[in-house]
Amino acid sequence: MKILTLKWDCFGYIQIINAFKRAGFELCEIDFPREREDTRSSEKLAGLVVHAIQNNNADIVFSFNYFPVVAIAAAACKVKYISWTYDSPYVMLYSRTIEFPTNYAFVFDKTEYINLKNKGINTVYYLPLAADTEYFDEFTFDESERIKYASDISFIGSMYTEKKNDLIHHFDGLDDYTSGYLSGIMDAQKQIYGMSILEKSLTPDIVKNIQKVCPMFESGDGVEDASWVLANYFVARKLTAMERTEMLSVLSEKYNVAIYTPGKTEYLRKTNNRGPIDYYKEFPKAVKASKININITLRSIVTGIPLRAFDIMGCGGFLLSNYQADFNDYFIPDEDYVYFDSVDNLVEKAGYYLEHDAERDKIAKSGYEKVKNYHNYYIRVKEMMDILGIALQGEH
Amino acid sequence: MRALVFRWGAYTEEDLIHYFKIMNINTSIIIYELADKNHDDPFEELLKKKIENGQFDFVFSVNYFPVIAEVCYKTGIRYISWSYDAPLNVINIEETLGLPTNTVYMFDRLQAKEYQDKGINTVFYLPLAVPVERYDAMSLSDKEKAKYGSGISFVGNMYTDILGSYISPLSEYDKGYISAICNAQSNLYGAYIIDENISDELIKRINDKYREIKPDTEIEMSREALSYAMAAFVTRRERISILGVLANRSELKYYSRNKCEMLENAIFCNSVDYVSEMPKVFKASTVNLNITLKILRSGIPLRALDIMGCGGFLLSNYQPELAEYFSDEVDMVMYSSVEDAISKAMYYARNKEKAESIAINGYEKVKKYFNYIDRINTIVDKIK
Numbered sequence: 001m002k003i004l005t006l007k008w009d010c011f012g013y014i015q016i017i018n019a020f021k022r023a024g025f026e027l028c029e030i031d032f033p034r035e036r037e038d039t040r041s042s043e044k045l046a047g048l049v050v051h052a053i054q055n056n057n058a059d060i061v062f063s064f065n066y067f068p069v070v071a072i073a074a075a076a077c078k079v080k081y082i083s084w085t086y087d088s089p090y091v092m093l094y095s096r097t098i099e100f101p102t103n104y105a106f107v108f109d110k111t112e113y114i115n116l117k118n119k120g121i122n123t124v125y126y127l128p129l130a131a132d133t134e135y136f137d138e139f140t141f142d143e144s145e146r147i148k149y150a151s152d153i154s155f156i157g158s159m160y161t162e163k164k165n166d167l168i169h170h171f172d173g174l175d176d177y178t179s180g181y182l183s184g185i186m187d188a189q190k191q192i193y194g195m196s197i198l199e200k201s202l203t204p205d206i207v208k209n210i211q212k213v214c215p216m217f218e219s220g221d222g223v224e225d226a227s228w229v230l231a232n233y234f235v236a237r238k239l240t241a242m243e244r245t246e247m248l249s250v251l252s253e254k255y256n257v258a259i260y261t262p263g264k265t266e267y268l269r270k271t272n273n274r275g276p277i278d279y280y281k282e283f284p285k286a287v288k289a290s291k292i293n294i295n296i297t298l299r300s301i302v303t304g305i306p307l308r309a310f311d312i313m314g315c316g317g318f319l320l321s322n323y324q325a326d327f328n329d330y331f332i333p334d335e336d337y338v339y340f341d342s343v344d345n346l347v348e349k350a351g352y353y354l355e356h357d358a359e360r361d362k363i364a365k366s367g368y369e370k371v372k373n374y375h376n377y378y379i380r381v382k383e384m385m386d387i388l389g390i391a392l393q394g395e396h
Numbered sequence: 397m398r399a400l401v402f403r404w405g406a407y408t409e410e411d412l413i414h415y416f417k418i419m420n421i422n423t424s425i426i427i428y429e430l431a432d433k434n435h436d437d438p439f440e441e442l443l444k445k446k447i448e449n450g451q452f453d454f455v456f457s458v459n460y461f462p463v464i465a466e467v468c469y470k471t472g473i474r475y476i477s478w479s480y481d482a483p484l485n486v487i488n489i490e491e492t493l494g495l496p497t498n499t500v501y502m503f504d505r506l507q508a509k510e511y512q513d514k515g516i517n518t519v520f521y522l523p524l525a526v527p528v529e530r531y532d533a534m535s536l537s538d539k540e541k542a543k544y545g546s547g548i549s550f551v552g553n554m555y556t557d558i559l560g561s562y563i564s565p566l567s568e569y570d571k572g573y574i575s576a577i578c579n580a581q582s583n584l585y586g587a588y589i590i591d592e593n594i595s596d597e598l599i600k601r602i603n604d605k606y607r608e609i610k611p612d613t614e615i616e617m618s619r620e621a622l623s624y625a626m627a628a629f630v631t632r633r634e635r636i637s638i639l640g641v642l643a644n645r646s647e648l649k650y651y652s653r654n655k656c657e658m659l660e661n662a663i664f665c666n667s668v669d670y671v672s673e674m675p676k677v678f679k680a681s682t683v684n685l686n687i688t689l690k691i692l693r694s695g696i697p698l699r700a701l702d703i704m705g706c707g708g709f710l711l712s713n714y715q716p717e718l719a720e721y722f723s724d725e726v727d728m729v730m731y732s733s734v735e736d737a738i739s740k741a742m743y744y745a746r747n748k749e750k751a752e753s754i755a756i757n758g759y760e761k762v763k764k765y766f767n768y769i770d771r772i773n774t775i776v777d778k779i780k
Contacts, residue, residue: 175568177569177572178572180567180572180573181573183576184576187576191593203579
């Protein structure tokens with residue numbers, strides 16, 4: 001069986017290739033220039049994929065993230081298209097092309113999966129992300145590096161306050177009522193983990209008021225509506241910015257907190273901003289050198305386990321994360337990782353685990369073992385192929 | 397045992413007194429219309445005299461009255477109260493709640509916990525009960541079945557919209573904010589988030605505005621009052637949505653003090669007598685709706701228990717303690733959105749046998765686990 005993989009600068013590309021190889025699949029690849037072309041409707045891209053499928057005699061096409069043009073190409077060639085979407089939000093899942101029977105669209109947020117299923121879409125499946133512990137295991141430190149990356153508590157990620165992420169500044173000129181309204185739904189959502197009330201609470205009137213100052217164009221081929229876009233791209237990010245700021249600020253009042261983030265963070269006066277780090281070369285070192293690694297999930301990910309969490313555990317780091325319901329499917333709290341469900345709870349647990357080294361190490365180790373054995377790319381490939389009804393050809 | 401029972405007109409007084417008597421608790425009654433739960437000199441005199449002239453083991457009331465708590469404390473007699481309201485609507489309740497002669501039972505576990513967490517150790521959790529024997533003995537004539545029967549029935553308060561007037565002087569921003577909190581709450585079942593989102597600053601802004609309009613105003617908005625108004629607003633909207641849509645698709649009777657103009661196709665029946673008529677509604681209807689006031693965080697409302705205790709089929713909003721004691725789709729059915737409520741109500745209204753078999757299970761559970769004998773035993777055991 002031959003798989004055509006679409007290469008772009010996504011996470012996990014090398015890992016999935018290795019997993020496919022190990023599973024006995026023949027492989028071929030093409031570069032997929034998704035930054036330059038419209039992945040919804042570019043004839044050029046679709047043609048590229050069609051030719052690659054035909055020239056290589058591929059049986060299956062694979063990409064990280066779902067692309068409508070690829071779905072069109074695969075459907076035209078009558079081959080299966082496996083996509084594994086790790087971004088959130090990901091509006092292209094709402095493209096009408098999702099329903100092509102040749103699609104096998106895997107999503108990592110169970111809530112997203114249920115939402116799509118409830119819309120009658122039967123080509124989506126839930127598949128959590130994974131980590132390549134072998135890759136992370138390779139990382140060793142010398143003493144200077146250990147000192148460079150050492151920290152009691154670390155946070156690695158975007159603050160979503162950077163200009164490119166602060167989409168809500170597009171709302172300048174918004175009327176007072178709607179401003180208060182947005183403030184209200186964010187405050188309400190802050191208290192709730194495991195469910196999102198954002199989209200449902202963005203009523204048609206509110207959406208209309210927002211569109212007066214920030215017109216949004218709905219894509220021609222999609223079924224997502226303005227309230228979905230607003231909730232997931234705008235409000236969720238703004239809320240995440242608020243939460244990450246508040247939580248890191250409060251934590252840094254009591255403890256030593258290092259953050260690795262692209263933007264400036266003058267508003268976080270007591271944190272040690274060490275600037276952005278390279279995911280492949282530095283991230284594992286930063287995780288391993290930190291006693292506690294914080295995950296504060298982007299709010300558009302309603303219940304899913306973010307890639308960051310798998311990365312941290314896969315590096316053997318101790319994970320202290322906000323409550324995300326999908327963890328309950330695979331991990332045991334206080335055994336493999338620890339979760340918090342409020343700012344106070346976060347501070348309390350951070351303090352506790354900074355004082356209890358042995359417990360912390362035990363939890364980190366347990367989380368690592370679980371990820372290594374049950375959440376690696378090879379197992380995910382097996383799970384995907386189970387759904388496709390394809391037996392693995394290689395080692396079992 | 398001898399009890400002095402304070403009667404003020406609570407629904408459950410008659411049943412309680414009946415069961416006290418069955419369990420050999422001698423009951424004397426004191427009836428009084430209290431204008432103020434905290435203070436009433438003539439009543440305090442009257443109660444004090446009655447206590448001193450009798451030899452009671454305890455004074456009892458449905459719901460909690462600080463004025464009774466104080467008299468009991470002064471006279472050194474135990475005061476037992478068992479609430480079926482949440483919130484309790486008692487001003488400055490914490491001033492007397494912890495008095496050592498008190499034993500205060502609350503039917504909402506989270507409500508009880510809130511006080512217990514403050515160190516008030518006179519508060520205990522005790523779910524409500526149903527007079528199953530009395531309901532069993534009630535039979536309906538054909539005429540009554542026609543009168544009280546319906547595909548779908550709802551007994552309850554439609555609430556008037558006071559929130560609008562409370563917040564009318566506020567800024568547009570604050571109005572938008574409050575609207576958002578209400579909408580967020582509408583979409584949530586099993587959690588009450590309104591309280592945490594009413595900040596002190598917001599309350600202050602409201603009161604500042606009131607004073608701006610009328611400098612010598614005596615009106616003072618509190619978090620409790622605003623929270624209640626918001627909860628009532630959200631619940632009213634949920635009741636209107638569900639009843640309104642259902643009434644367009646099925647026969648629907650609602651029993652309430654005031655007719656709701658928005659429910660055009662629903663059959664408005666005046667409010668029913670709790671003791672003699674309400675059970676007949678539940679017995680004669682295929683689907684009985686319970687749509688809990690949002691501010692009741694976890695407890696099972698009396699309405700829901702009464703429905704099941706009458707052998708009626710219960711369709712209720714998701715309520716944490718309901719889910720704890722009863723099995724969804726086995727003993728009763730719960731919904732977790734307006735759409736869910738509508739589709740389930742229609743389904744069971746059309747599938748009478750299924751509704752009846754579920755109702756029987758609910759009835760058996762209520763009979764076994766929510767009866768007055770057990771509750772009174774719990775109360776009496778604590779005295780000993």
